[in-house]
Amino acid sequence: MIDTTDKPSTESLFEEAAALDVAGSPSGAQAAPPAPTGAEAVKAKGRKKPKKQVRTVPRGRAYIQATYNNTIITITDPQGNVLNWSSPGRMGFKGPKKSTSYAAGIVVRDVVTRLEGAGLKEVEVFVKGVGAGREAAVRALNANNIEVLTIKDITPIPHNGPRPPKVRRV
Numbered sequence: 001m002i003d004t005t006d007k008p009s010t011e012s013l014f015e016e017a018a019a020l021d022v023a024g025s026p027s028g029a030q031a032a033p034p035a036p037t038g039a040e041a042v043k044a045k046g047r048k049k050p051k052k053q054v055r056t057v058p059r060g061r062a063y064i065q066a067t068y069n070n071t072i073i074t075i076t077d078p079q080g081n082v083l084n085w086s087s088p089g090r091m092g093f094k095g096p097k098k099s100t101s102y103a104a105g106i107v108v109r110d111v112v113t114r115l116e117g118a119g120l121k122e123v124e125v126f127v128k129g130v131g132a133g134r135e136a137a138v139r140a141l142n143a144n145n146i147e148v149l150t151i152k153d154i155t156p157i158p159h160n161g162p163r164p165p166k167v168r169r170v
Contacts (some may be wrong), residue, residue, distance in 0.1 A: 019066025054117040057083060062123040062146075064104075064137045071104040071133030073111050075120065083118055084099045088133075109142035122147040128154050 060083065063074040074085040086107045088098035097103060112120075125148055126140055142148050 055083075056119040058119055058121050060120050060123050062125045062141060064125060064127045064129075064134065066104070066127065066129040066131030066134040066137065068099060068131055071099050071107060071131055071137060072108050073104075073137060075115060075123070083120070084114050085109050086114075089126075099132055101132050101136030104137040105140040105143075106127040107133075108137050109144055112141070112146060119148060120148050124149050125151045126154050128156075129153065130155065152155055 032136075056078075057077045059078060061076045061078065061080070063072075063076065065072040070087060070089070072085065072087045075083045077083060088100075088103035091103070091106055091110055093103045093106075095098075113128055123141065123146055125141065127134055127138065138148060138151060
């Protein structure tokens, strides 16, 4: 004969399962709430993101890259660390409107307004390229109360350059 005294019956197993709650702890004990994750964890702990410190830079450099299709303005400190930049595409201009002198003026105004906290007063301007926004960007810097100390053209010029294409025969 088979000994069944040490095996629990199925009825006793169901009774034990009913005694346990959903969290798996015995009835009467409370389960801990789940730990917060992501943004909830930061909010729960009361920590804030450290505020970005604004540096005061009275003198800097303005790099104007004026191509046939776009004009990119970058303002840096004297060491070359970028303080701010902008382009006509960032301002909402599309297609051929990006290369206009009007777009270059709007871009300079945007960069200067975002740099108001830095206390920028004077810049050395480095112009690169042959686009239409070239002169307009320099004039816009002066119009937005930024004193232009020097203007230097850093457009790359080929010294004889690559070999020209062969003559086309029709």
